[in-house]
Amino acid sequence: MDDAIAVVAVALLAYATVERRLRPTPVSGAMLFTAVGLLASGQVTGLITSSHAGHGATAFLELTLVIVLFTDAMGVNAAGWAVEAPLPARLLGAGLPLTIAAGWAVGWALFPAAGVWGAALLAAVLAPTDSALGLPVISNERVPLLIRHALNVEGGLNDGLALPFVTIFLALALEEENAVGGGHVLQVLLRGLVASGAIGAAVGWGGTLLLRWSTGRGWSRPHWQSVALLAMAVLSFALADLIEGSGFIAAWAAGLAAGLVSRGSLAEAQQTPEELASLGVSVSFVLFGALFLAPELDHVTWATAGYALLSLTVIRMIPVAVSLLGSGLAGRTVTYIGWFGPRGLASIVFADLVVSSGLPEQHLIVPVVMLTVGLSVVLHGVTAPWGAQRYGRWYAAAVTRSPGIREAAESPPVAYRVRVSQHPPP
Template sequence: RLLSAGMLLTILLGAATAMACFTDLSWWEAGILAAILAPTDAGLGQVIVNSPQVPARIRQALNVEAGLNDGLAVPFLMLFIALAAAIEEGAGTRGVLAHFLVEQIGYGTAIGLAIGLGGGLLMGLAQRRQWMTPELGQLGVVAMPLLCILAAEESGASMFIAAFVSGLAAQVGFPKVGRHSVEFTEGWGQLFNFFVFFLFGLLFARSWHDFTPAIMLYALLSLTVVRMLPVSVAVAGIGLSRASVLFLGWFGPRGLASIVLGLVYLEQQPNLPGETTIRLAVMATVLMSIVAHGLSAKPGIERYARSNEALPPDAPEHAAVVVPATH
């Protein structure tokens, strides 16, 4: 529900909110901004998904959503960039759509399947024959998305779609790819995460005087209404308590995923009129999220845990969850 209806409504509401806050954006540029800020950040939400005070079903929902929604947002982002650039250049949208479907999605999916299936089968064989130590499994997993990036650059495909599909396809021949990717993320990946946020802080320090009231208002709305209303609609009808719906809606932090998607947009160099507004809105939203979600995480967990004490044992929050096997 969060990855389908929730995410589509978030992008739609985010674009509509951007049009209401900014006068210099077209609808496609507003869609670009909404797609960049739609994914939630697994790193900033780590304290939530690791807390035993939060029901396992709620933790898993937030964890899986943050792990998948950045890849799902990429096709929307690339499509909006292509359409906005085509309109700015006076080109027809039909040719842009065909080019987008063939190159960005078609080639990206083909590259991801080839590298994921081939790499997964080779790594699975190496593990069964004991040709590879367990520690090197982490490097093998990291090598596959890097190969996707190289191949995508040469073919004009979307590197993120290729890497996303590759990660899914690798599980066919190497079921432990998920465990190794988590190990890398919790080790070296965390270092890279901090490094990116350090660079982000430097960029923010250089641009803080450019943040207008409209930029800050959009950042606030993006973290509240634009996130929380779609979540409440998406989970309606499954019996979650009001506290659970509020908890799911609020703890959708924006962080590394939005920074990376913002860099993808800037790397495309579409030279759109609203580029400055998009860049500043993304920076303000991410910074506000870091502060607001960081300060509210611990008290939010404790208050939510107290509200759950009154729930009956058969409440949906306490339903058993299936954790994928890693062995």
């Protein structure tokens, strides 16, 4: 355990000294931290192994995802959707289900042994995107704000929206394998979705009302307001877990409720949880490289590699293109949005849930997920700076020729721009 802590500490210290210098390069933080994890893995140096950090690593990844789900959901300003809702709504309301459907079809064709629900589970696990892995895509000011906002909102909400699919498909896959008795899916729906969502909404709503009341009387400072937000995220997860529900859905619902009730009044308090989430994601990629990616590289097959590449391309890009039909966006913009859908922490943790469930088909699902995330770290990390610059140059020329193009629509709210500027790369 001491070796693992030392490796993580050295990686963070080293990255902190060169982070600003690396920003304009194709080398992302996620790439470096994953590489450190691979070098420290049991397959290479043995500094970080499952025997050293197995259960602790799982708990850390889950806690990090809880904070990420809460802060991302809270950070999406509902008021800003009055102008900018159409694109995020298309990506989340049509693009996400179509992506799951496409992944389901391809998975069933490539991995028939996984069964119908195993293939659906694989598709749902890989559906969420992680915009932090391609930060230049949403932070480069040459890219129109409309597009940056759409990608940022999609990345902030689709992990929570994918959770019900993951939960239900996992229950159906377990039932298909006769691992549980009948009626399990109904219990999952009631406890994992309905009850957990209600718990999260109650905690986020009530906790934020209490904070606003306290702040209005000058009883609370931003530092402790930040602590309170973190406590709400963890409390919602713990309460849902007590009823054997989904703590992740509860944390996401709590963030949505907190963001709605706060109406931007807790913007300063949100900074600390967001910074902790970013730090947690950085450490998570070290653990990902050492404990998840390195062991699964031994199990890569042509089918595994093929699905991973398809997941990052046609399984994502075609549904995005379909969801944006009639939006008025140029083909280059649709391609830009479709390509930059990186896979990250949510897929890693969802795959770990599959492992902990004991599903027999996990040996087919988990290697695909880990390879897909690993390829995404490299491919999206390398192409993000170049792609953002190239697309930004195209947009500058296009808006000069046609000032009324869809990409030049009204800017998103100020709250969005502040949030992006405070979201450092992992």
